[in-house]
Amino acid sequence: MTSTEVGERAFLQFAPNSKLTEISEFTIGQSVFDVPWTPGFSASLPDRDGLGPIFHRDSCLGCHVNNGRTFDADGTRLISSLIRLGVGHGGKDPEPSYGSQLQPNGVAGVPAEGNVILQYDTITGSFGDGTGYTLRSPKIVFSGMNYGALASDLKTSVRMTQQVVGLGLLEAVSEDTILSFADQDDKDKNGISGRPNYIPDLTGSGKTLGRFGWKANVPNLKRQNSAAFLGDIGITNPMFPAQNCTPAQTQCSSATNGGSPEVSEAKIVAITKYMQLVAVPKRRSAYYGNVLDGKRLFHWAGCANCHISKMKTISNTSFPLLASQTIRPFTDLLLHDMGEGLADGKDDGEANGNEWRTAPLWGIGLLETVNGDARYLHDGRARTLMEAILWHGGEAEKSKNFVKNLNSDLRDHLIQYLQSL
Numbered sequence: 001m002t003s004t005e006v007g008e009r010a011f012l013q014f015a016p017n018s019k020l021t022e023i024s025e026f027t028i029g030q031s032v033f034d035v036p037w038t039p040g041f042s043a044s045l046p047d048r049d050g051l052g053p054i055f056h057r058d059s060c061l062g063c064h065v066n067n068g069r070t071f072d073a074d075g076t077r078l079i080s081s082l083i084r085l086g087v088g089h090g091g092k093d094p095e096p097s098y099g100s101q102l103q104p105n106g107v108a109g110v111p112a113e114g115n116v117i118l119q120y121d122t123i124t125g126s127f128g129d130g131t132g133y134t135l136r137s138p139k140i141v142f143s144g145m146n147y148g149a150l151a152s153d154l155k156t157s158v159r160m161t162q163q164v165v166g167l168g169l170l171e172a173v174s175e176d177t178i179l180s181f182a183d184q185d186d187k188d189k190n191g192i193s194g195r196p197n198y199i200p201d202l203t204g205s206g207k208t209l210g211r212f213g214w215k216a217n218v219p220n221l222k223r224q225n226s227a228a229f230l231g232d233i234g235i236t237n238p239m240f241p242a243q244n245c246t247p248a249q250t251q252c253s254s255a256t257n258g259g260s261p262e263v264s265e266a267k268i269v270a271i272t273k274y275m276q277l278v279a280v281p282k283r284r285s286a287y288y289g290n291v292l293d294g295k296r297l298f299h300w301a302g303c304a305n306c307h308i309s310k311m312k313t314i315s316n317t318s319f320p321l322l323a324s325q326t327i328r329p330f331t332d333l334l335l336h337d338m339g340e341g342l343a344d345g346k347d348d349g350e351a352n353g354n355e356w357r358t359a360p361l362w363g364i365g366l367l368e369t370v371n372g373d374a375r376y377l378h379d380g381r382a383r384t385l386m387e388a389i390l391w392h393g394g395e396a397e398k399s400k401n402f403v404k405n406l407n408s409d410l411r412d413h414l415i416q417y418l419q420s421l
């Protein structure tokens with residue numbers, strides 16, 4: 001499941017050893033991911049109508065450009081990053097007028113929910129050798145709210161778009177493997193205590209291990225894709241059949257729709273196969289001296305305690321390509337307390353406001369190539385890989401301090417290693 005393309009199209013490849021049937025599944029699903037949807041009902045485009053009435057973008061690709069990340073330019077309203085909303089204990093319940101996500105766009109005749117921009121406070125600090133750095137800490141500013149005031153006990157979570165590579169492999173890691181990384185009570189006393197997230201099943205009874213999203217807040221790709229169709233594009237589907245309108249949003253509820261559901265089960269299956277089959281780009285300059293040096297530092301700093309480099313997928317999966325593979329995703333798919341600096345104060349499944357899923361690092365060195373520029377961490381606050389490291393706190397405080405005390409050459413080697421992933 002590794003591809004050799006390392007340019008702008010690095011995240012758009014199927015594995016070179018794919019069978020014809022797999023290539024065909026990939027291509028069909030890719031078109032569902034790429035095509036834009038049109039508002040209302042359309043007799044001429046029956047397979048792409050039903051956009052909104054309130055939404056972010058008209059296609060998956062609109063946010064996941066080149067299957068990578070997009071982020072909104074500083075000071076502009078957020079349409080690529082999401083704001084999750086919640087009220088009540090831990091912010092678990094939907095906001096009464098706006099639901100659990102703020103949609104910044106509406107079709108003609110249906111007011112958008114409102115706008116969000118991020119403003120930044122500057123934080124300064126210095127490395128052990130006295131070199132200074134600045135970090136920026138985001139503040140959420142709402143404006144033009146069209147359905148009344150937001151609840152006073154509102155909790156929010158900003159989420160930047162994630163790249164979508166190697167997800168079928170992550171889905172094919174067994175639960176036992178993931179749980180074997182957990183150390184909830186830190187029995188080995190290394191300061192790291194990853195724990196699994198569990199997400200309530202849609203039936204309301206039972207719960208499933210979470211893997212996807214910045215808080216491991218979604219259990220599998222089919223549910224992730226179905227939720228994205230409804231939440232991000234306003235397209236109803238077999239799993240989420242009701243239009244995304246709250247009782248306060250009457251124009252939304254009475255707007256013409258594109259059928260029920262608006263996207264068929266067959267297309268959900270196709271897009272899910274596509275998401276499973278996007279290959280991981282191969283590493284670059286893996287044996288270059290500085291990179292090998294950086295790799296040693298990555299392990300000495302304890303990064304690999306969370307960003308677990310190597311694991312195996314199960315033997316029994318829907319595609320032979322995904323079966324019994326040794327993969328190097330650099331994640332444990334577990335939640336970690338990352339400290340107050342990164343906390344959003346909002347629960348998600350069993351994750352609390354301080355906890356985030358260890359971000360997979362495979363492909364991370366290609367984000368700038370794929371999207372022209374890159375941001376890091378769940379809300380895109382980090383402008384460089386080093387800024388991302390400097391935000392690590394909580395269970396990762398020791399790792400961060402190790403890096404802060406490296407000299408500038410060694411810091412550079414660590415970054416060169418990350419760039420090679």
Ligand code: HEC
Pocket residue numbers: 033056057058059060061062063064079080081082159160161162163164167211212213214215217221224225228229232233271275
């Ligand atoms: C508004 C921009 C936007 C659109 C449109 C969008 N996404 Fe996403 N996508 C995101 C964000 C933000 C996240 C992270 C969500 C979270 O942490 O809760 C994400 C996460 C994902 C993930 C999980 C990746 C991972 O590493 O865990 C998948 C898969 C995905 N999206 C697929 C899709 C599909 C399929 C569509 C179209 C049906 C789509 N997305 C449309 C912004 C978008």
Ligand code: HEC
Pocket residue numbers: 192214298301302303304305306307336338342356357358359360364375376377378379385388389392395396399400403418
């Ligand atoms: C305690 C577990 C833990 C340790 C130790 C740790 N990380 Fe992380 N790392 C995370 C989590 C969780 C995130 C996601 C945080 C967020 O998005 O707010 C993350 C995010 C990142 C990111 C940004 C990824 C992205 O997709 O934007 C980079 C880069 C990174 N870590 C590198 C490192 C390096 C280098 C080290 C060692 C110096 C390290 N991490 C140590 C848990 C850890």
Ligand SMILES: [Ca+2]
Pocket residue numbers: 050051052053234235236243257258262
């Ligand atoms: Ca719709």
Ligand SMILES: [Ca+2]
Pocket residue numbers: 098099100101102103113
């Ligand atoms: Ca909403």
Ligand SMILES: [Ca+2]
Pocket residue numbers: 183186187188189190191192193
């Ligand atoms: Ca431990």
